[in-house]
Amino acid sequence: MSNKIFSGVQPTGNLHLGNYLGAIKNFVELNNDTNNNCIFCVVDLHAITIKQDPNKLKNNVRETVATFVASGIDPKKSIIFNQSSVAAHSEAAWILSCVARMGWLNRMTQFKEKAGKEKEKASIGLYSYPVLMAADILLYDTTHVPVGDDQKQHLELCRDIAQKFNNDFKVDNFLQVPEPLIQKEFSRIMSLKDGSKKMSKSELSDLSRINLTDDQDQIKNKIKKAKTDPMPMPKDIKDLDERLEVKNLLGIYSCLNNTNLQDSIEIFKGKNLSEFKEKLSDLLVAEIDPISKEIKKLLEDKSYLDKILLDGVEKANSIALKKIDRIKEIVGF
Numbered sequence: 001m002s003n004k005i006f007s008g009v010q011p012t013g014n015l016h017l018g019n020y021l022g023a024i025k026n027f028v029e030l031n032n033d034t035n036n037n038c039i040f041c042v043v044d045l046h047a048i049t050i051k052q053d054p055n056k057l058k059n060n061v062r063e064t065v066a067t068f069v070a071s072g073i074d075p076k077k078s079i080i081f082n083q084s085s086v087a088a089h090s091e092a093a094w095i096l097s098c099v100a101r102m103g104w105l106n107r108m109t110q111f112k113e114k115a116g117k118e119k120e121k122a123s124i125g126l127y128s129y130p131v132l133m134a135a136d137i138l139l140y141d142t143t144h145v146p147v148g149d150d151q152k153q154h155l156e157l158c159r160d161i162a163q164k165f166n167n168d169f170k171v172d173n174f175l176q177v178p179e180p181l182i183q184k185e186f187s188r189i190m191s192l193k194d195g196s197k198k199m200s201k202s203e204l205s206d207l208s209r210i211n212l213t214d215d216q217d218q219i220k221n222k223i224k225k226a227k228t229d230p231m232p233m234p235k236d237i238k239d240l241d242e243r244l245e246v247k248n249l250l251g252i253y254s255c256l257n258n259t260n261l262q263d264s265i266e267i268f269k270g271k272n273l274s275e276f277k278e279k280l281s282d283l284l285v286a287e288i289d290p291i292s293k294e295i296k297k298l299l300e301d302k303s304y305l306d307k308i309l310l311d312g313v314e315k316a317n318s319i320a321l322k323k324i325d326r327i328k329e330i331v332g333f
């Protein structure tokens with residue numbers, strides 16, 4: 001039996017190296033495996049949980065599609081679509097929000113981080129974000145969900161919601177309980193300016209992240225300016241406990257070089273950081289620059305990107321409609 005893969009990316013601009021190494025690179029490998037049926041969703045309903053500029057949203061959706069394709073996802077093999085065009089997502093989210101418990105949502109750390117001290121002013125959508133994410137996944141009988149480490153808790157909630165729905169309505173295995181696919185190492189890429197914060201789209205400083213649309217000079221400049229410390233490169237993994245920024249850069253190097261952290265440490269031990277940064281820049285330019293160029297090329301052909309979405313919406317809709325009809329029947333509508 002083939003695996004059913006589903007994952008989403010928010011069209012909130014500034015797609016970055018964290019999104020790429022934590023999620024999109026993995027999507028490409030899954031797309032290339034013939035055992036998998038993959039669905040990659042541009043989650044525009046999730047995006048509006050934080051205020052978006054309506055004039056930019058549509059183009060951000062196209063840019064996300066362009067990033068998927070430029071990174072190597074083949075729209076003929078995988079379904080690529082935007083969430084707001086398939087109404088079943090919103091309908092399922094409402095029904096599942098009547099199954100999910102307040103206590104479960106109250107534990108979600110992403111809401112706490114994003115809402116911060118302004119919790120009372122945060123949107124209800126931001127709070128119930130993980131329920132919509134559960135709806136996305138469960139509508140497609142997803143078996144595996146490739147995500148970055150920051151989404152692990154939301155996925156656990158999705159599993160709880162599926163199990164409670166199946167128990168409450170006595171429909172054994174009707175909602176497929178999905179498995180997370182999270183890389184064991186380097187599943188959370190950190191900011192180039194602060195090794196304790198994850199690399200993020202919404203961080204104000206552009207120097208904190210490598211954008212997937214950055215050119216060679218921008219990439220080199222950002223690595224040159226990335227925060228480090230005056231010590232030489234470490235000789236041992238345990239030397240990295242207090243050196244979060246160097247650990248992050250070595251993690252990025254290892255990811256791109258397909259090596260583990262220990263092997264990367266062996267290559268550079270005792271050397272100057274500048275020498276390491278130069279090698280890291282070269283690797284980054286080799287991986288990201290072709291993607292960046294391809295994104296820009298694809299963005300010139302808006303009708304091609306819109307066609308990918310249109311085809312994807314048709315396919316996603318036909319799957320999701322069947323599932324939501326059954327869900328409605330089960331709850332008694």
Ligand code: AQP
Nearest residue numbers: 009010018019022023147148188189198199200201202
């Ligand atoms: N820093 C990261 N390291 C590894 N994986 C990451 N992901 C995001 N940041 C990192 C993974 O990328 C996928 C898509 O993320 P998203 O766009 O849906 O949402 P996000 O996690 O909210 O992204 P950002 O960049 O962190 O945006 P803001 O600034 O709005 O908070 C997910 O699989 C995610 O795990």
